[in-house]
Amino acid sequence: MKNFITQKNSFLVKLSQKKKKTIIILSFFITQIRLKYFFKLKKVGKLVKIFTGFRVFHGANNITVGNNVNLVDALLSAGDNNGSIEIQDYVFFGHRVMLLARKHDYNETLQNRQDDISEAPILIKKGAWIGSGAIILGGITIGENAVVGAGSIVTKNVADNAVVAGNPAKLIKYINQD
Ligand SMILES: CC(C)(COP(=O)(O)OP(=O)(O)OC[C@H]1O[C@@H](n2cnc3c(N)ncnc32)[C@H](O)[C@@H]1OP(=O)(O)O)[C@@H](O)C(=O)NCCC(=O)NCCS
Secondary structure, three states, X not given: OHHHHHHHHHHHHHHHHHHOOOHXXXXXXXXXXXXXXXXXXXXXXXXXXXXXXXXXXXXXXXXXXXXXXXXXXXEEEOOOOOOOEEEOOOOEEOOOOXXXXXXXXXXXXXXXXXXXXXXXXXXXXXOXXXXXXXXXXXXXXXXXXXXXXXXXXXXXXXXXXEEEEXXXXXXXXXXXXX
């Protein structure tokens, strides 16, 4: 898959230089890729956008993605047992977002610390916007229409329509729905 996107990208770059159009316009072709042809994700909706750098590290078969979702170059690590990632419709990410559903047991040492892993589900509800560089940890739910600021590390659940930011992410406001 990585090769496919890379090749496709370089083709688009060349094409864009030739025709003096922007890569943004040409990346439209990539945005039409339906991931299910390339990854073993559990479920993938329509019009799911990815870009070079997108990676599934663990547990592709525990990941579901809705319709009209933009994952850009995210890293998704769902885990193989209790971990899962659900990304609902109209969710979109900035660059280099990481969803990390797994953690190591720091009470262990050496090889046991590496091997002893626990996992918890991540749920990103409909329409949420996850800013560039954000990290979302296992067990977290991001509410519907919520916003996670760039560079945030989300360690607690985020309410519907909340805007959170920082490390650790804190509520900065609610979106006015009037
Ligand atoms: C979260 C965000 C949307 C908030 O925008 P906003 O409503 O205009 O926020 P404001 O500029 O009014 O900031 C409100 C407060 O939150 C803080 N803040 C805003 N974004 C922050 C962030 N990413 N990390 C930490 N603090 C942040 C501000 O410093 C400010 O703090 P203060 O009240 O102590 O001065 C925006 O800051 C952001 O992070 N955008 C993501 C950009 C991105 O990832 N783009 C990629 C394209 S998808």
